[in-house]
Amino acid sequence: MSLGDDGYGSGHNDYGDDRHHGTRTRLPEGEVDPYAPTRRGSGRSGRAGRPSGRNLITVVGVVVLLIAAIAFANRGDGSGSSSDDGSPRTPTGTRATAPTGTKPVDGKTGGIASGFAHSEQGAQSAAANFAVALGGDGMFKTDSRHAIVDAIYTPNAANKLKGPQDQAYSADFLKRLGLDAAGNPPKDKTFISRTIPVGTKVEAFNADSAKVAVWYTGLIGMAGTGSTDPVRTDWKTWTFELKWVGSDWKIENDSQTDGPAPVAGDIPASGSDDITKAVKEYGGFTYAR
Template structure:
C-alpha cells in the first residue's frame, strides 16, 4: 500500500509518469549521473508490484468507489475560474500533539480534522515501514477500522513476500543492502473534502511521492510521481479511521529542468530531513 488507481488498475505510488530530468555530468559510475539510461526490468517490476499492493489495500474502495464529485464548500470557485482563498489557504489549526505508536492521532471531529487525518495517514502508509511486517501490521491496525484491518492484513502479508521485496532490492525483512538507502515517501501538497458528516468523510490528498533505491550500485534511482489518494474515513473510538482508500495518477505539473542529485546527496537528504505532522 505503499504508494493504485481509482480509475486505472495499475500505476501506484511508484508510478510510471515520465519526467524530463537534467543529469549532472562527470559523476563517473553513479547511477544518478551521466546520460540517463532506460529503466530496467527491475524498475518495471517495482512499479507493477507496488501497484498490486496498493490495489490489495484499496480492494473495497474499487468495489464501492463513488464518482468523485466534490460537495465541499472548500472546492467552490468564484468569479469563473478563480478559486476561493479558502481552497488554498491554511486554516491555522495546530497539528495534533498526541501520537499512538509514533503515528499522529486524536484528530478533531471536524472537516479540518478529517483532512489532517487523511494527510498524515497518507504519509504513514507511504513510508518504508510498510515494507517491514511488524511495522506494517502496526500501521494497518492503527489507521484502519478493525473490520478493514482484518481483511487487509493477510493479503498484504502475501503481497509483501520475500520475492516481492527482492525485486525492490530489499532483503526478506524489508531492509536495504549495506551502503544503500531505500526511499518511500509521500509528501502531501493539499487536501479537499468530497463528503462530510459527523460519522464519515471522504477526503482526497494530492501528493508527490518518492520511491526508489539510492546507492552506488542501484539500478532503480529515486524518482517522483504525482498522485491523488482518496480516503473514506469513519469516526470511530474518538478518532478518524480508514474504511477504504484508492489512488489515481496526477494532477502532475510540467516537470522542470532541475539537475538530478547524486545518490550520495539523496541518501544524505533522506537521513537528514525528517517528515512533518500535517494540519489543514
C-alpha cells in the same frame, strides 16, 4: 489493498511606476510661479483661496478609510470569510488548502499522528497524515506494516487487509526493489519511500464519515552506488473513506489514481549520496489542513 508498480498500497507591479512627481520650488515672497495652477478666488474678495472645509473633510475621510483597510487586512484573528470549521473559502465556495493556525493533533499513536478534530479540517489532517504513514518505508516490513494498519484503519478493515498485504509484500516483490525478505536494504544502500502531500479536498462529509482526497508526490527507490532502482518521483491522488470511531478518524477504505502530474522541471538529478544525505537529515512533518 493491492500494490502499484511504485510499491505504494492502492485500494486503500513590481509595478513599473511611470508616473512623474512634480518638483516644488519655493520662490521669493511676492513672486509668482508661472507654472503653478491658477487658484480660484475665495469668496467675494478674489483673494487666493484656501482649501475649502469640504475638501479637507474629504481628504481626512479617505485617510481614515485607508487606515481601517490596512488594519483589517493585517488582522490575524481569522475573522474573515471562512467555512464552518475555520478554513478559508474561495469566491466559488470551495475550500482551498491553506493553513488555519489550528493545531492538527494533540498526540501520536505508534509514531503516527492521532487525535484529530471531529470536523472537516480534522478529517483532512487525518487523511494527509495517513497518506504519509502508508507511503513510508515502514510498510515494507511486516511488523511495522501491521502496526501502521492497526493504528489508522478501522478494526474490521485492518483485519481484512493484513493478510492480502502480507501476500503482496512478498519476498519476490521486495527483491525487485532491492530489499531482502525482511524488507532491509543492502548495507551500502538506502531504501527511500516517502509521501509528500500537496493538498487535500473534502469530497463528502457528515458527522460520522468523510471522503477526503489527498494529492501528493512521492519518492521511492534505492539510493547508493550501483543501484539499479534509483530514487524517482511520482504524482498520485489518494482517496480515503474515513469513519469516526471512538474519538478519532480511521480509514474504512481507500484507493489511488495517477496524477495530476505537473511538467517536469529542468533541474538536474542529484547524485545518490546527496539524496541519501537529504533523506536522513530532513525529517517529515505532521500535516494539517
